[in-house]
Amino acid sequence: MSKPGEDRASIEPETLEAQVGRGLTWSFINTVIGRLGSFLTGIVIARIVVPEDFGVYAVALVALSLLLSMNELGVSAAIVRHKGPVNEIAPTVSTIAIGSSLVLFVIAWFAAEPFTEAMGVPAATGIVRLMSAAVIIDGIASVPVALLTRSFMQSKRMKIDLIAFAISTPVTIILAVLGQGAWSLAWGAIVGNVVTGVFSLLWAPARFLPGWNKQAVGELLRFGLPLAGASLLLLALLNADFVVVGRTLGTVQLGFYLLAFNLSTWPMSLVSNVVRRITTAAYARLDQRGDGANGFRQSVFIVVSVGALVCVLLAAYAGEIVTFLYGVRWEEAALAVPALVVLSLGRMLVELTYDYLVALGRTIGNAWLHGGWLVVLVPALIVGATLFGIQGVAWAHAVVVLVVVVPGLAVLLHKAGSQIGPLVGDLALPALGSLAVLLSAWLVQALLPTGFLTLAVGGVVGVALFALIVGPKFVRTYRRFTIAQTAPA
Numbered sequence: 001m002s003k004p005g006e007d008r009a010s011i012e013p014e015t016l017e018a019q020v021g022r023g024l025t026w027s028f029i030n031t032v033i034g035r036l037g038s039f040l041t042g043i044v045i046a047r048i049v050v051p052e053d054f055g056v057y058a059v060a061l062v063a064l065s066l067l068l069s070m071n072e073l074g075v076s077a078a079i080v081r082h083k084g085p086v087n088e089i090a091p092t093v094s095t096i097a098i099g100s101s102l103v104l105f106v107i108a109w110f111a112a113e114p115f116t117e118a119m120g121v122p123a124a125t126g127i128v129r130l131m132s133a134a135v136i137i138d139g140i141a142s143v144p145v146a147l148l149t150r151s152f153m154q155s156k157r158m159k160i161d162l163i164a165f166a167i168s169t170p171v172t173i174i175l176a177v178l179g180q181g182a183w184s185l186a187w188g189a190i191v192g193n194v195v196t197g198v199f200s201l202l203w204a205p206a207r208f209l210p211g212w213n214k215q216a217v218g219e220l221l222r223f224g225l226p227l228a229g230a231s232l233l234l235l236a237l238l239n240a241d242f243v244v245v246g247r248t249l250g251t252v253q254l255g256f257y258l259l260a261f262n263l264s265t266w267p268m269s270l271v272s273n274v275v276r277r278i279t280t281a282a283y284a285r286l287d288q289r290g291d292g293a294n295g296f297r298q299s300v301f302i303v304v305s306v307g308a309l310v311c312v313l314l315a316a317y318a319g320e321i322v323t324f325l326y327g328v329r330w331e332e333a334a335l336a337v338p339a340l341v342v343l344s345l346g347r348m349l350v351e352l353t354y355d356y357l358v359a360l361g362r363t364i365g366n367a368w369l370h371g372g373w374l375v376v377l378v379p380a381l382i383v384g385a386t387l388f389g390i391q392g393v394a395w396a397h398a399v400v401v402l403v404v405v406v407p408g409l410a411v412l413l414h415k416a417g418s419q420i421g422p423l424v425g426d427l428a429l430p431a432l433g434s435l436a437v438l439l440s441a442w443l444v445q446a447l448l449p450t451g452f453l454t455l456a457v458g459g460v461v462g463v464a465l466f467a468l469i470v471g472p473k474f475v476r477t478y479r480r481f482t483i484a485q486t487a488p489a
Contacts, residue, residue, distance in 0.1 A: 051255030091211025101139025168192030
């Protein structure tokens with residue numbers, strides 16, 4: 001029989017830092033494995049289908065992204081940050097999520113044809129309708145996914161993602177080999193969504209049937225609608241470029257742009273997506289004990305440091321990466337990558353700030369920032385596409401991020417009580433490391449012939465230089481964020 005003290009210790013809750021550390025570890029493993037699988041699959045698919053197929057699929061992705069941004073009206077985030085048991089709000093959240101997803105699916109079905117005609121790609125109509133089914137799946141799974149996130153159950157999330165990948169990837173590849181083109185990508189995505197939804201329901205820490213709590217509805221909508229508005233605006237501005245490219249430059253150029261855009265999101269997939277699975281819950285609990293601002297500052301340094309390294313390597317060796325991985329016929333896509341990684345790094349800052357403000361309950365500022373971003377971005381994209389093609393579109397993104405978005409984030413954080421000076425000071429070191437990587441890339445490319453050798457040597461040298469400059473502070477900050485504090489949540 002165990003001693004009384006041992007029994008009590010065994011049932012004491014984990015500290016917040018232990019939960020965050022475990023969640024980050026599993027999220028990192030999940031992201032690395034998932035990204036590696038998607039990366040290899042993407043290479044296979046890109047060598048089977050033609051750029052035009054990617055262009056048609058891009059139109060469907062635009063439609064789906066806009067639908068998902070409005071789905072469940074932003075209320076599922078309330079479960080992640082809710083103080084205390086979620087029993088009183090979860091059934092209502094489920095009802096709102098499922099109801100809104102069904103309405104959006106019906107709207108999408110009838111709007112698909114005029115949407116694709118407006119995009120200049122009517123061949124995408126059927127694919128848009130097929131992929132719109134994902135909003136129903138998302139609505140049903142929104143509460144289980146929020147519960148998994150709230151409980152830092154990233155090991156379960158990893159298993160779910162791996163199972164979905166293992167089932168959906170063969171579907172995509174087989175259909176692509178059979179000549180299904182863009183349909184192969186769409187069916188693979190839907191199969192993956194179905195699998196993810198089913199296992200999220202099975203493995204969530206609790207299950208709630210739809211219900212209705214009149215007292216909770218108003219509070220949920222006041223919290224969620226600004227988030228849904230901000231998400232809609234964010235996805236509108238992140239998909240406006242696809243609309244501009246499709247209408248201005250045609251389906252083939254849209255295919256090139258989609259590949260470049262996907263390549264530029266690697267830093268987000270490898271870095272930002274890892275921490276975002278736990279940040280809202282972590283920030284909310286840190287804020288409850290008065291340490292939210294410090295935790296946010298540490299997470300920004302961690303994310304930007306790793307993100308900057310991946311971004312600068314992508315920018316410096318875009319040509320070599322594209323031609324080596326996807327083949328010479330895709331080399332035009334490399335033109336857009338250097339500027340798009342600026343957007344990627346900016347989005348990391350936006351998403352961390354978004355999660356932090358959500359944890360504080362300050363959701364309206366996000367919507368204002370995204371609205372201003374969209375207003376400035378659209379004309380910049382049109383001018384860029386008209387004058388310089390997909391490269392001009394990419395640079396329009398980069399300029400707007402630097403001139404509008406980053407200052408806007410500083411204003412929001414200042415109003416939330418954060419000190420901007422220390423945040424900016426923290427980012428000086430990753431900036432210095434990035435400059436060193438760029439200089440080393442210039443030297444490597446001058447000395448070695450273009451090809452895999454340049455990519456391999458440049459990557460090793462760049463990582464080594466960046467680690468030498470940023471590594472010591474990164475290790476210290478990471479330990480403080482995940483381990484050093486021991487106060488219970």
